Amino acid sequence: MRKPIAQFFLKLNSAIFVFILITVSILFFIMPKHKISQDEKRVLTQFPEFNTADLFSGRYFKTIELYYSDNFICRNEFIEIASLIKRNKGIKNNEIQYFTYSKSSSIKKGTEKDGKRSKTTSPKDISTTESVDDIYENIKSVIVYKKKAIQIFNGSNYALSNYASLVKKYKDELGPSVSVFCMAIPIGSDFNLPSAFKKDREKIGIDHLYSVMDPSIKCVKAYEELRKHQKEYIQFNTDHHWTGRGAYYAYLAFCKTAQIKPLTPNKFEIKRINNFLGTLYYHTRSEDLKENLDYVEYFKLRNATKTTYFNENATKEYGGQLFVETAKGGSSYGVFLGRDYPLMKVKTDQKNGKKILIIKDSYGNAFSPFLCAHYEEVYIVDYRYLKSNIKNLIKKYGINNLLFAHNMYVLNSTFTISQESNFLTSNFITPTVTKPIISKTVPKKEPEKLVKDTIENKSNEN
Amino acid sequence: MVFSSLFFIFLFLPINLILYFSFKNRKLKNAILVLFSLIFYAWGEPIWVVLLLSSSLLDYFNGLFINKYFGKPIAKVGLYLTIIFNLGVLLTFKYSDFIVENVNSLTHFNFEKPGFLMPIGISFYSFQTISYIIDVYRGEVKAQKSFLNFLLFVSLFHQLVAGPIVRYSHIAKEIEERIFCWSDFNNGVSRFCIGLFKKVCIANIAGEICTHYLGSNLLDLTVMGGWFGILAYSIQIYFDFSGYSDMAIGLGWMFGFHYHENFKYPYISTSITDFWRRWHISLGTFFKDYVYIPLGGNKKYNFRNIFIVWGLTGLWHGASWNFIIWGLYFGVILFIEKIFFLNLLKRLPKFISHIYSLFFIIIGWAIFYFTDFNNLLFFIKLLFNLTNNELYNLEVQNMFFENIYWLGFAILLCMPIYNWFYKAINSASYFKYLVPFITIFLNLLLLTCSVIFLVGSSYNPFIYFRF
Numbered sequence: 063m064r065k066p067i068a069q070f071f072l073k074l075n076s077a078i079f080v081f082i083l084i085t086v087s088i089l090f091f092i093m094p095k096h097k098i099s100q101d102e103k104r105v106l107t108q109f110p111e112f113n114t115a116d117l118f119s120g121r122y123f124k125t126i127e128l129y130y131s132d133n134f135i136c137r138n139e140f141i142e143i144a145s146l147i148k149r150n151k152g153i154k155n156n157e158i159q160y161f162t163y164s165k166s167s168s169i170k171k172g173t174e175k176d177g178k179r180s181k182t183t184s185p186k187d188i189s190t191t192e193s194v195d196d197i198y199e200n201i202k203s204v205i206v207y208k209k210k211a212i213q214i215f216n217g218s219n220y221a222l223s224n225y226a227s228l229v230k231k232y233k234d235e236l237g238p239s240v241s242v243f244c245m246a247i248p249i250g251s252d253f254n255l256p257s258a259f260k261k262d263r264e265k266i267g268i269d270h271l272y273s274v275m276d277p278s279i280k281c282v283k284a285y286e287e288l289r290k291h292q293k294e295y296i297q298f299n300t301d302h303h304w305t306g307r308g309a310y311y312a313y314l315a316f317c318k319t320a321q322i323k324p325l326t327p328n329k330f331e332i333k334r335i336n337n338f339l340g341t342l343y344y345h346t347r348s349e350d351l352k353e354n355l356d357y358v359e360y361f362k363l364r365n366a367t368k369t370t371y372f373n374e375n376a377t378k379e380y381g382g383q384l385f386v387e388t389a390k391g392g393s394s395y396g397v398f399l400g401r402d403y404p405l406m407k408v409k410t411d412q413k414n415g416k417k418i419l420i421i422k423d424s425y426g427n428a429f430s431p432f433l434c435a436h437y438e439e440v441y442i443v444d445y446r447y448l449k450s451n452i453k454n455l456i457k458k459y460g461i462n463n464l465l466f467a468h469n470m471y472v473l474n475s476t477f478t479i480s481q482e483s484n485f486l487t488s489n490f491i492t493p494t495v496t497k498p499i500i501s502k503t504v505p506k507k508e509p510e511k512l513v514k515d516t517i518e519n520k521s522n523e524n
Numbered sequence: 525m526v527f528s529s530l531f532f533i534f535l536f537l538p539i540n541l542i543l544y545f546s547f548k549n550r551k552l553k554n555a556i557l558v559l560f561s562l563i564f565y566a567w568g569e570p571i572w573v574v575l576l577l578s579s580s581l582l583d584y585f586n587g588l589f590i591n592k593y594f595g596k597p598i599a600k601v602g603l604y605l606t607i608i609f610n611l612g613v614l615l616t617f618k619y620s621d622f623i624v625e626n627v628n629s630l631t632h633f634n635f636e637k638p639g640f641l642m643p644i645g646i647s648f649y650s651f652q653t654i655s656y657i658i659d660v661y662r663g664e665v666k667a668q669k670s671f672l673n674f675l676l677f678v679s680l681f682h683q684l685v686a687g688p689i690v691r692y693s694h695i696a697k698e699i700e701e702r703i704f705c706w707s708d709f710n711n712g713v714s715r716f717c718i719g720l721f722k723k724v725c726i727a728n729i730a731g732e733i734c735t736h737y738l739g740s741n742l743l744d745l746t747v748m749g750g751w752f753g754i755l756a757y758s759i760q761i762y763f764d765f766s767g768y769s770d771m772a773i774g775l776g777w778m779f780g781f782h783y784h785e786n787f788k789y790p791y792i793s794t795s796i797t798d799f800w801r802r803w804h805i806s807l808g809t810f811f812k813d814y815v816y817i818p819l820g821g822n823k824k825y826n827f828r829n830i831f832i833v834w835g836l837t838g839l840w841h842g843a844s845w846n847f848i849i850w851g852l853y854f855g856v857i858l859f860i861e862k863i864f865f866l867n868l869l870k871r872l873p874k875f876i877s878h879i880y881s882l883f884f885i886i887i888g889w890a891i892f893y894f895t896d897f898n899n900l901l902f903f904i905k906l907l908f909n910l911t912n913n914e915l916y917n918l919e920v921q922n923m924f925f926e927n928i929y930w931l932g933f934a935i936l937l938c939m940p941i942y943n944w945f946y947k948a949i950n951s952a953s954y955f956k957y958l959v960p961f962i963t964i965f966l967n968l969l970l971l972t973c974s975v976i977f978l979v980g981s982s983y984n985p986f987i988y989f990r991f
Contacts (some may be wrong), residue, residue, distance in 0.1 A: 071960030072710040078964060079713040082971070083538040090534065120569045123525075127567075130531040134979050144980020147973075151729075151930035160922050203919060214919070216744055258918045 086135065095133050106132040145347055158256060159206040161346040204346055207256050209354035210299040211342035215251035215263050217474035222271040225473050228482055229466055230276040235453060235486060236464065243465040245282035245316060246271055246473055247304065247425050250297035253289065264470055271473065280319050282467075287315035295359070300351045301340020303395050306360040309428035316465075322436050329435075330361035333387070338394035358394040360385060360428075366411045367434050371403035376450040382406055384431050398427035404447035405455075406430075408440040418463035419456060421445050421482065425469045437463070445472070445481050452485040525567040526685070527716075527771045528723045530978055536564070537775075544779065550701065554676050557779065564681035565644070572643035575613065576679060582609055583653040584674045587660050587667035599661060606657040610650040617642050622843035645685035647840060649678055651810055656692040658814055665693045673699050682775040686768045688786035688806035695781050702780030712777030714967055718942070719770025721970040722763040724977045726934050730760035733927065737920075738893055742902055748916035750906045752924060758889045759934050762791065765804070791938040794877040795869055796857045796884055811837055830862075831855050841892070846900060850891040857884055 096106055110116065110125035117123075134140070203214045233242045252264040265285065272281040288296055288311050296308030304312075310327070317324035338356040362385055371382040382400060389396040399406060402424055412435075419441040420430055426442065433440045441461060443452065445468075456464065472478050525532050540560045547553055566573045586602035593599040615623070620638045628634055656677070659665045668674040676699055683690050737745060737753025745753070769786035776783045786806050793799035800808055811833050819829045831852065838851020861869075869877045890907070894900035905911050924931075949955040949962065 068960070069706060071964070072706045075960065075964045075967060076706065076709045076713050079717075079967065079971070080538070080541060083534060084542070086534040087538045118571055120567070123567045123570075127525070127529060127531045130535065131529070131979065134530055134534075137979055140976050140979035144976045147976065148729075148980075152924075152926040152928040154926060158918075158922065160919065160926060216741065218741060218743060260917075 089135050090130065090133065093133070093135055157207065158258075159346070159348055159350070161204045161206065161211075161348070204342055205255075206346055206348045206350050207254070209350045210254065211301075211346060211348070211351055212254045213249050213251060213302060213342070213471075214255065214259070215249055215267070215470055217263075217267055217470060219267065219270045221474045221476060221479075222267055223274050224476070224479055226271055226274040226276070228479050229279055231483070231486065232464065232466075233276060233278050236456060239462060240456060241280060241320075241463050242278070243280045243282055243316070243319060243463065244271075244275060245284050245312065245465060245467040247312060247429075247467065247469040248285050248288060249302070249469050249471060250304070251470075252285075253292040254297060267470055267474070282312070282316045282319045282465075284312040284315040287311045287318075298338070298340050298342075298356045299354045300343040300356050301338065301395060302342050303340070304425055304428060305356075306358065306398070306428050309425075309432065310361055312429055312467075313432040316432075317436075320436075320463075325432075325435055327361070329364065331364060332359060332361055334359050335387075335390060335394045335397060337391065339392055340395065344392075356394075358389075358397055360397050361432070363431060363435055365435060368409040370407050371400075372405040372407070374404040374447055374449045376405050376448065376455065379407075384408060384434065395424075395427070399430065399442065402427070402444040402447060403442070404444055404449070406440075406442040407459075408434050408442070410434045410438060410440070412436065412438045414438055416463065417441070417459060417461040418465060419443060419452070419461045420465040420467055421452070421485075422467045423469060423472045425472075426467045429467060433465075443485075445478060445485075448485065450485070451487070525564050527768065527775075528720060528974075528978065530975070533720070533975075533978075536560070541778070551672070554672055554699070557681075558672060558676050558679060561676075561679040561681040561684060565679065565684055568644050569641070572646075575643055575646075576649065577675075579610065579613065579650070579653065580675050580678045581671070582606065583657060583678070584668070584671050586657055587674070588669070590657065590660050591667035594663065603657055603661045607654060610654050614646060614650050616640065617646060619839075619843045648687045648689055649684060651689050651807075652692070653678055655689070655810060655814060659692055665696055668692075668696070668699070680781070682772045682779075682781070683783065686765070686772070687804075688769055688772060688783055689810055690783055690806070694784055698781050704780055708777045708780065710963075712774045712779075714963060715774030715777060716771050717774075717967045717970040717974075719767045719772075719774055720974045722767030722770060722937070724767075724974040726937065727760050727762075727764035727767055728977065729927075729930060730756045730763065730934065733923070734760050736923075738903075742899060742906065743913070745906060746914045746916045746920050747906060747909050748924075749920040750903060750913075752920060754886055754890050754893070754903075754907070757893055758791075758886050759938075761889060761892075762787075762938065763934070789938065789940050791882065791885070792878070792940075793881045793885075794874065795861055795866055795881055796854060797861050797866060799881055799885055800854065800858070807837065807840065827859065830859055834858070842895075844895045846891055846895050846897065850888060853888060853891055 097108070107125060107128040109129050110122055112122065116125070131137075203216075205212050205214065229242060229244050233240075236242065246268045248264045248268070252261050255261050268285050275281055288308060291307075291311050294307060295305055296311065297304050314324050316322075335358040336355070338358050339352065340356060343351045367384055369382040369384050370379045372379055382403065384399065386397055386400040389400075408430075414437075416437045417439040418433055418437045420426055420433065421443045422430065423445060426444075430440065430442045439459065439461075441455065441459065455461070466482075468478065525536065527533070540556070543556050543560075544553055547556065562573055562576075565576060583606050586606045589602040590599045593602075616638075617640045620640060624635045624637050656665070660667045668677065677690075677692055677695065678684075680690075733756035734753055737749045738757060766787040773783050773785070784806065786804060788802040788805070790799050790802040793802055815836060816829055816833045819825070819832060821829065834851040834855030835848055836851070837854075838848045841847045841850070869880070887904070887907075890903055891900060894903055902911065906913055909915065946959070949959055955962075
């Protein structure tokens with residue numbers, strides 16, 4: 063009697079397994095396919111169009127595989143359960159939650175998408191301006207402390223020294239007719255981390271950068287100015303950017319350095335966009351952050367400006383806006399400039415002959431509009447996207463001020479240095495991209511990764 | 525394609541199973557397996573199927589040639605042709621950059637690196653065909669007459685990309701006649717679920733922790749972070765590789781093939797000698813049978829032979845000096861153990877030998893991880909607090925506690941608890957009847973967990989692709 067029973071269970075075990083496999087396969091074909099994942103803010107992988115090049119490179123099949131996993135049954139529910147399990151695989155510190163950067167986070171794919179999107183769609187529906195994966199590439203850890211997401215800064219003096227020599231190179235090439243400014247922007251680590259952390263990493267970095275900077279460069283002490291106001295709303299709770307108010311204090315610091323009389327807040331029309339849930343929420347998926355929504359505050363200039371933006375070679379000009387006030391929801395930070403255009407040009411009603419070019423990352427979006435109150439023309443370059451010679455631009459437009467304004471992550475990345483050195487050479491060369499054997503990500507992030515490796519090696523030699 | 529992908533589990537495998545079991549004819553069954561294997565292989569980089577096919581074709585004819593002139597000197601031609609071709613392919617695609625790099629640094633030449641992309645699984649299947657030809661030459665097996673069957677041996681997707689390195693003699697009979705039995709299929713299912721769980725729920729999570737620490741800027745790493753990172757790497761590499769072997773063995777059982785075990789709980793070893801009897805067994809026996817013993821084994825030039833074998837073992841793992849150092853590192857320890865240390869260990873309490881082995885295994889993984897020599901030196905110094913790095917910080921402390929249940933579970937799984945568990949419930953008369961239920965329940969649990977994590981994370985790197 064027992065043997066047949068045992069035999070039956072053997073079959074049952076096998077049958078259940080095969081049944082599940084087959085059922086899920088069939089369900090995949092039956093279930094409706096989705097185009098967009100709301101949670102991840104990205105378009106899901108679509109079934110690829112056939113072409114022989116993709117077939118031979120293996121990309122075609124890989125896309126099919128991605129398409130399959132993006133359209134897996136009950137995908138969102140599974141993701142939810144997975145993050146629930148992950149949250150409970152150890153003893154949680156209730157006060158401080160850690161979110162290690164890892165490739166698993168869905169935001170990885172999300173940012174990838176944003177990167178692609180910023181090239182193709184109209185400025186209106188552009189989400190957060192930080193696009194390519196580079197910013198996440200550098201985020202080491204994010205903690206959520208008292209319902210606020212804080213990035214832990216991590217960088218080396220070695221990289222910063224290299225940046226200082228790059229700025230010097232610009233100065234040498236441009237000569238005395240162009241004043242060169244450098245502004246290092248803290249990302250909130252020092253101001254917001256709880257006391258259990260070493261809290262002066264950013265300060266050490268900035269102090270080092272300014273100490274090795276050539277005396278001919280004017281360094282903007284934004285850090286000190288921001289620190290005075292660190293209790294105010296200068297950094298978002300749920301996003302990796304600073305707020306408009308943070309940018310305003312940096313503007314005060316800039317004015318001090320440039321010997322300009324800054325405008326007081328009452329000279330601006332201060333407006334708000336509510337209900338902003340930023341990138342760090344999607345990075346951490348921490349429920350705490352949802353309870354502490356941000357608002358985007360922007361200081362609207364009262365003087366008249368005319369804004370245009372250019373394509374990446376700076377050859378074609380289109381109409382743009384300094385403030386895209388239709389920005390809302392997760393894209394609210396896009397109110398500043400709309401998105402990261404390779405090059406923007408703002409003509410103002412100031413007739414003083416002063417022209418400035420700012421090389422910035424997305425932190426600069428909130429900052430750049432302030433300059434328009436004091437300069438006749440403001441040129442805004444995003445270091446990631448421009449493919450043109452800055453020296454020529456400066457000559458062509460008669461620009462007499464140059465400002466490097468970057469956050470501490472960007473200053474620490476060798477990708478920044480290689481990009482910005484390229485702006486000086488006459489033939490713009492984008493860093494070569496090596497494709498990994500198995501990678502679901504777009505190759506765009508690869509150069510960043512490579513340089514990251516090399517910098518680590520180098521900093522160890524020191 | 526990899527086993528630990530949704531596409532494989534919920535499309536490729538069921539279709540393959542349905543087609544395979546809907547035909548009775550063995551030839552047709554083999555053809556289906558070959559077809560699916562080629563699709564499986566082509567999925568990553570379709571072009572390399574050509575290499576696989578041409579290599580198989582050459583080795584197939586060489587096998588027949590050697591068989592025909594068996595015992596005659598001319599048979600050697602076939603033997604050498606296969607060895608030269610396979611090693612040549614391996615040298616070209618896997619080692620050419622490494623060789624050129626070293627030639628350039630030794631001489632004043634400045635050759636350009638060829639920069640080939642390595643075809644997936646080449647290290648595994650080229651060794652399989654070499655072993656086949658040598659076995660035919662030695663008369664240990666008969667050459668396979670049918671090309672289809674031979675191709676099945678080489679390309680079978682279970683072990684094609686990540687081993688184990690299957691010997692022809694192990695499955696020669698099963699290629700020609702396999703008997704289906706439910707208990708095999710049942711065991712295969714269980715084994716596959718275990719392997720999948722090991723890969724997805726243990727190795728992948730360990731991988732995240734490992735890259736977080738070891739992949740970060742070493743100057744900022746804390747000592748505790750260093751140890752945590754290298755521990756995570758040790759967990760990752762074992763569960764990744766053995767999980768993959770489990771899945772391969774499980775799939776084999778489902779289709780009626782019996783592959784030999786590739787891992788036997790290596791982290792419970794009592795010595796490094798013991799470790800290498802438990803770690804990647806199919807590679808160890810390959811080098812023993814085809815390099816160590818032909819060189820003279822322990823009878824002639826024992827010292828030299830040990831170092832050749834371990835240098836090569838290291839080199840097999842990757843085209844970089846750190847792998848060679850890693851191999852030689854074990855060569856030295858094994859040699860020391862062989863002369864006197866093993867005898868000493870036997871007299872010491874058991875927990876000391878466990879600690880001793882684990883310590884050297886883990887340090888070994890550090891050598892394995894860091895391809896850059898300066899980074900490696902710095903890291904080893906860091907582990908022993910010989911650098912100026914912090915001892916620990918809140919971050920690593922938090923990270924450790926946030927993963928502590930998982931970590932405990934992973935360490936438990938390094939021991940044969942699954943076997944203990946089954947032994948225990950089988951011997952208790954009450955539970956005995958529940959065993960089938962427990963099996964079904966466990967399999968469902970493992971599969972569900974794995975699917976949850978597979979869907980939940982796109983993080984699915986496969987570290988053994990490097991080989």
